[in-house]
Amino acid sequence: xxxxxxxxxxxxxxxxxxxxxxxxxxxxxxxxxxxxxxxxxxxxxxxxxxxxxxxxxxxxxxxxxxxxxxxxxxxxxxxxxxxxxxxxxxxxxxxxxxxxxxxxxxxxxxxxxx
Amino acid sequence: xxxxxxxxxxxxxxxxxxxxxxxxxxxxxxxxxxxxxxxxxxxxxxxxxxxxxxxxxxxxxxxxxxxxxxxxxxxxxxxxxxxxxxxxxxxxxxxxxxxxxxxxxxxxxxx
Numbered sequence: 001x002x003x004x005x006x007x008x009x010x011x012x013x014x015x016x017x018x019x020x021x022x023x024x025x026x027x028x029x030x031x032x033x034x035x036x037x038x039x040x041x042x043x044x045x046x047x048x049x050x051x052x053x054x055x056x057x058x059x060x061x062x063x064x065x066x067x068x069x070x071x072x073x074x075x076x077x078x079x080x081x082x083x084x085x086x087x088x089x090x091x092x093x094x095x096x097x098x099x100x101x102x103x104x105x106x107x108x109x110x111x112x113x114x
Numbered sequence: 115x116x117x118x119x120x121x122x123x124x125x126x127x128x129x130x131x132x133x134x135x136x137x138x139x140x141x142x143x144x145x146x147x148x149x150x151x152x153x154x155x156x157x158x159x160x161x162x163x164x165x166x167x168x169x170x171x172x173x174x175x176x177x178x179x180x181x182x183x184x185x186x187x188x189x190x191x192x193x194x195x196x197x198x199x200x201x202x203x204x205x206x207x208x209x210x211x212x213x214x215x216x217x218x219x220x221x222x223x224x225x
Contacts, residue, residue: 004156042118043157043202043215056212090156098211102147105156 002026004106006091012112015081021109023074023091029104031097032074034066037088037108049074050097081113117141118205118216126222130192135219137186137203144208146186148177151200151218193223 004025013019025032034046048056049068063085065077074091088108094101118139127133137146145164149157161170163179163186170177174197176189190197203216 040217042217043204045212048212092156102159102162103213105158107155 004091004093004104006089006106006109008109009107010110010112012114013078013081014114015083017081018077018079020078021076021089021091021111023076023106025072025074025091025093025104025106027093027095027104029093029095030071031094031101032068032071033092033094033103034074034076035090035092035105037090043090047076048097055097078111081111083113086111086113117214118203120201120203120216120219122219123217124220124222126224127193129195129223129225132189132191133193133221134187134189135201135221137188137205137216139184139205141205141207142183143205144183145206146179146183147204147206147213148186148188149202149204151202152198157200157202190221193221195223195225197221198223 007022031050033048036044036046045058046060047066052068052071063080067075088110090108091106092103094103118137121136145162147162148160150160151157161172161177163170163177166181166183168179174191178187186203201219204213206213
C-alpha cells in the first residue's frame, strides 16, 4: 500500500471510552503530523513528530495523547473526550519537518463523541 | 483573528464558468501552498508559490502570489465537475516550521 493510511475511517465513542487512532505512512518520510479539522474552522495543527521525537504540541488538552513508535507509525490515544472534540482527524507526513516540504495527508478519521 | 482568510467561503457555479478564490492575510509568508480536499479524503497539494508576484499554472488552474507575499489567488478557467472540493491555502511564515491553514473555500461545480 502506498501513501498515508488511517484507521479507523469512522469512530463513534462515548465520553468515558478510550480509543486510539492509527496512522501509517509508506513514503519513507521523517516527519508526521496530527491535525484536527472542524466545521467552519481552519485546519488546526495538534502535534508534530520529527525523527520520532515530538517537536510541537499546540496547547492540546491532555485527553489527546500522541505516540510515535517509529518513523512509519503515529497514534493518537483518546480518553474522556468531550462532544466538542468531534471532528475529522487528519494525519500527514513530510520528508522532513518545516520549510517547503510537501505534506501528504491521509483520508482522516471521522470522530463522533456522544 | 484568522491568520489566513479565504473568500468566498462557498461558491456554486455552472460547468464552463470561470472563478477566482482569494487567500488574504496581514502577515508575510515565505511560501504559500494551495490544497484541494475532496469529500472523504485528506487535502492534496496543488502548488507551492515562493516568490512575490509569482504566477504558476496547472492546466486550467492559475495561482498567483501577491507582490508583498501576504495574499494569493486561485483562478479556474472553464470549471469542470471534477473541480468540486474544498480549496485550502496554507502559509509558511519566515523562520517557522509549521503551516497555517486558511478557512477554506468550498466549490461546487454544477453540470
